[in-house]
Amino acid sequence: MKEPLRIALAGLGTVGTGVIRLFEANRQMIEARAGRPLKIVAVSARDRGRDRGVELSAYDWYDDMGEMAALPQVDAVVELVGGSDGPALALARKTLEAGKALVTANKAMIAHHGLSLAKTAAANGTSLKFEAAVAGGIPVVKGLREGAAANAIERIYGILNGTSNYILSAMEETGADFAQMLSDAQELGYAEADPTFDIEGVDAAHKLAILAAIAFGCRIDFDAVKTQGISDVRAADIRQAAALGYVVRLIGMADTEMQDDTCKLFQEVRPCLVAKSHPLAAVSGATNAVVTEGNFSGRLLFQGAGAGDGPTASAVVADIIDLARGERSAPFSVPVEELVEMPPADTGDRLGRTYLRFTVTDRPGVMAEITAAMRDADVSIESLIQEGRSREGRDVLVAMVTHEGPERSVEQALRLLSGSESLTAPPLVMPILQD
Template sequence: MDRPMRLGIAGLGTVGASLARLIASNKDAYALRAGRPIELVAVTARDRSKDRGVDLSGVQWFDDPVALASHAEIDLFVELVGGAEGAAFDSVKAALNRGLPVVTANKALLAHHGVQLAKLAQRKGTTIFFEAAAAGGIPIIKTMREGLRGNKVSRVYGILNGTCNYMLTRMEREGIAFDDCLKDAQRLGYAEADPTFDIGGFDAAHKLALLTSLAFGCEIDLDSIFIEGIAAVTTEDIEAAADLGYRIKLLAVAQRTESGIEQRVHPTMIPAYSALAQVDGVTNAVAVDTDLLGSILLVGPGAGGSATASAVLSDVLDAARGVSMPAFGLEPASLAPYKRARMRAHEGGYYIRLSVLDRVGAFASIARRMAENEISLESIVQRKRDGAGERDAAPVILITHETTEAAVRKALDAVSKDGHLKSEPRMVRIEALD
């Protein structure tokens, strides 16, 4: 068996502590799987005295991640500090500059600086691994970088945020309104005190940015992602979707189109009978459409200390086996520039919910606006009036055939201006899964 691989871990939070415990308690098993012993020799953490359920007395403590990455006698640097800048960025650069392979779970770091770090790794003849940075315990990075390498990807999409999926699942099952559901999720620890990063769709967007690069061999472009969170989703929409044979999920989608690559995160209606629609609670899922395979779907835990540790361990053991791979599948110089497809050019079906005032000609006027924008309708449902406040208005649901985002926005603007609506129109994009 080869000489041990000496590990330095920066950050002993939930994931780091879990990793340290696993390495200590599975010494023999991991040595067999790695082909050599894995030894934790150096760490950093804010609090040295905290009980992390593992004996760290023989391990060297460093004051900060950069010092560890720069000076520790290690063969692999594991960055679990978090954040796109500061200690995380600086320590990863320091480790790569020494030619050390790096394992990180840091989606923000990679979404902002991934290509730059991949270039640095290549110049230094080493590798940066990041299985844990997207979809937690689902091995989607390895699958896309290695397993689907013979394929040409046309679309990658999935449920990448557990908080949103948990909330949408409960809103659907229990008919709870968004605000109440959020309070409950916060109480139970499924949502942060400031939930914006999750429910606003930003977390999913960071993960999508990485998958886009792997899928299409292009540079990362987080800023080009169209993002719409779940805060405006109502139980009325969820119920209406169910009546029509759909469920609403926050999907993150990257798709090759004629004008470029679309990247978008938004509440999405998908067929209720699809496997993806059965993905409930905090579970994540990623689907990839390719030329050779048609579609594959991976479902699993998206977060949590042990699921994330599982992903980090897969990278650690790859590094121990000497696996060396460009971070995004291609040498960074070969990544194509990201060519953005505008959201207004997006093509798809749309769900539209209108609260239509009880007036002669209102519906004819709405139908005309749709026709003017060349939107043809697959179904029209007048729903029962759902509240006391809606006595003078009737909810009308339209499902469009494939049309464009621009046409829908224009039509809805015109309908709003015509003055037949009691409240702002609601719109949810429909994703075709086959």
């Protein structure tokens, strides 16, 4: 009988108890696949008394989770506490410094401190694993780092936040507005009481920064992710997009560009128009989906549940099985000292088609003013819709799609219009995902 892999589990929320349930349900199978016994030996959480619906008596309890990192009978610590800093980060550092492997589902911590944690892991000859930090149960970290390892990745993009996707696809189905669908999502448990991280794209940006670092072998740079949420998307935008053959999705997208002889990193989370023929257009509800475009593999799509206790536990335990097998790939695909510093790309020259929506007062000359600004900024209009003239004095919606052109032209057009009294609300800009 081979030596067991001995695990300490910090955090017994839904994911932590999910991991315990998974061990109970699938133990025999996962040990056969791991090639050795897997043993939870220690657990820690804030409240020992709470009933979590799982039996904990077989595990040593620690009130101070930091203690577990130092236990000689622990080989690996699973951090499911959450939060980018604070106790989670302290535990992660302690664990790696003690030469023990760390498995985490903590996307915020990896997005902010992934590079320093990877350095600590390398310096102490141990492993840092975070499959569950990106897209829940979808094995996309492994898919990218190992499955697509032979490829230069040209782009990586996808639907990285289930809450936003749930809201956008519910808006699409019902025709209702954002506020209504957010409140429905909150009632149904798809959105939290404070939904900011989800609907403003922060959660997606955490995941995107992690994927970009793996895909391009660069130092993770969460702060450089340009982020725009979905709270300004209206039912009317989704209607206009549909009329033009598109759906609206919150897309995280990363690629690299040579600018001034330097390889620069583009990272953006934004609501985008996605052609109905694109595989991501069919992704609805609280689902995640990631597309990688490799120079040999072509387009690969990974899709599944991006959150939830079962899927996330599945990813956590996949990492544990990898540890037990002795699999030791670098956290960000190449050794940490080889990760390249990539400055953020200047987006002004990026070519693309854009959806623009203006809310304007219904009076003569408004259309002339908008189209003149487009002309002066050298933005070429492909199609334009003024939504059905409403009652007198009410706002009117003008939506347009541009021909392909540089982003800076669109920005320039918006600057030209920024002082205009005709606009009754800030315009909404959404890129059109290029096929």
